[in-house]
Amino acid sequence: MTSEQHTGSGPAGAAAVRLIFEYEGPDIRLVSRQRVDAAPPPTDDLSETTGPAGSDATDERPGVKGFWVELRDARQQPLYRRVMHPPVRYDAEVFSDDPDRSLARVPVDEPKGAFAVLVPELADADHVALVSSPLAPGPTVAPAAEVARFALREDEDEADAANDADETEEPDEGGH
């Protein structure tokens, strides 16, 4: 129909932040943080967060296991959440010709690799957190809890108490 319909794009000036992490065993390192003109996936339900009443502790969803990335404001309230297939894992997926059992897992002794997340650049955002069930070999049974926290902007690194994560930066990433 009209040409306008086909140029319909999201909100003008969509801004997002891409964080790239490398991991070795349970250690997750931020290696790159870059502002990009892209549309992050929509948020998952934020209402599932149940922190203790009246407290600001919202970094866990009791009784839920897995892995998600969360964007929070300075009062620890989640602004954005995206559930991921757990990226840091002590196994790998393998494929077979058996049409009924074409997928399986094999244990991996030394998990090592890189992954990226794309989160929206929200005005109220204070930090991004990785929330995960314990990163360990074998069946995981425990609910997820925060395992790492990073500032969204480089100039806020000093003020930010990054948790377990050993955060380093490539000096010329980000360009701002």
Next chain:
Amino acid sequence: MGTGDGAVVGTTKIVDNGPANARWNLVIMGDGYRSTELGQFATNAQSFVNTLFATAPFTALRAAINVYRVDVRSNDSGADDPTACGGTGAAPNTYFDAAFCNNGTRRLLTVNSSTALAVAGQQVPGWHMILVIVNSTVYGGSGGPSVAVFSLAPNANEIGLHEMGHSAFGLADEYEYYLGCGVDTNRNVHPAVEPAEPNVTIDANHATNKWRDLVAPATAMPTTKNANCSVCDPQPNPVGAATVGAFEGAHYYHCAAFRPQYNCRMRVLGQPFCAVCQRRIRQTLLPRLPVGEVSTVARSSGHMDVFWVRNDGKVWSNWWDQTTGMGWHDHNSFPIAGSFPSPAAHDTGIATVARNPGHMDAFWAGLDGKIWSTWWDQATGMGWFDHNPFPIGRDFPVPAAPGTGIATVARNSNHMDVFWTGTDGQVWSNWWDLNQGMGWYDHGMFPIAASFPVPAAPGTGITVVARNPNHMDVFWAGADGKIWSTWWDLTNGMGWYNHNPFPIATTFPVPATPGTGITVVARNPNHMDVFWAGTDGKIWSTWWDLTNGMGWYNHNPFPIATTFPVPATPGTGITVVARNPNHMDVFWAGADGKIWSTWWDQTTGMGWYDHGAFSI
């Protein structure tokens, strides 16, 4: 080894549906292709794209997706294939260091994911998913958290689709074992902790399960139980392949974890994605679609108004008038309100009606789950910008279903009925009448039947026709893939609650495709033709006539053309126009992005099968 063994040659946008910052961007790179083999890589990348767009739900969402092919040349061809894993011992020098035998497993084919992330970041900064195709015919692949890898072996594209399910959409594995059935010893009972992923659960309770809105009331929950938790459940599927329920055995455990359907691509390669996985993919990609559904209304034969929803959460319009200087391109499209108190849902249906040539009403679903409306009147001070949109009911007992179709009809110029589906799988309605005390807020909205034997399909289109001012017929697709209907008549004892909804045919040779549009036309007050899209990509129809022996159950649904050169886009809207009682034109969207049409005429030799479908 590594990036010294080749170079990035360049990037080609092989599927272009708009700017990268508005779409979902898939990046396909190759490893182990020498520069003379980059033509082969282009063919392999296109082959994956063809597979992707032939796969539900991506077929219907292709307009949300850009695909970029990044050509990378390697000094050598293929991938490392160590003899330790029974390989050939080949050790080519390639850009991404593709290698089989990762972790001692031959088929575990990996690349340097940091290099892949760096190249994607340089070439397509707004990427969402990275695939690396490895130039080897040995079957293998791997799923990294952001980068999936697969070879050229037959069906290796399936690895790419499954790993996209993990990496791009956060889906869990649905298989009920870890190392393998009969191998595992510590995978009997899933721990009592709910997985965060949308497609596996420990909760098989009908009332609380996280995909309960997709489960038909009659489906048993759990749908299957594993009688022996020390092994994989050997029982075959006791219900239909499309039945959504809770099937025991999932997420690497034999018992106490449940998957939504008996099978799914997240359980077995080559199977369709289950309804829950499809919904997750749709939810992720819908905001990236260029526009929502389009609704048109002709106020007079020389004037047409078109309405659609943009990703800014506003309903937009443009108009065409046959008067010179007032065509489509003589003026700009515009949002139909100054402000939208709740943004319009990206995937909402939109319905419009002109009760008279000087007045239009528009209806859509908001992100708040309410049905919203606004209107335009040619009278001064009653334009689009002179008032705000409003919800068409004081209370919505049940939110509108995501992606619901919306239908409206003006049985007379002072009365409107509106229909949509709720998250409870029922078809809901509200009405407005110009008469005092009969406005939107003067009565409650209501489901249009006392009970629905089968819930409405999620995201179904919905259509209504008033064959006469005192009678309405409503049609929608059920979760069983059948087209359902019910009707209302002003006559006493013929109201909504005096009879039950019914499927409009005894058998449906092919189920209605999920999210199909549906349309009905009454060429005369005693005859109705209904149209919808089947899972076979064809447009299907059936009809009803008041004449004895010509009812719904006296004949079967049929495809309206002998061949469809291009399948219909699942989720396509469908429009039918009866220019006169003896002629119908039908329009729908093809998977090629074009509008397709065919027609029927009562004249001999001008029936459905006397000519082909064509793109316009």
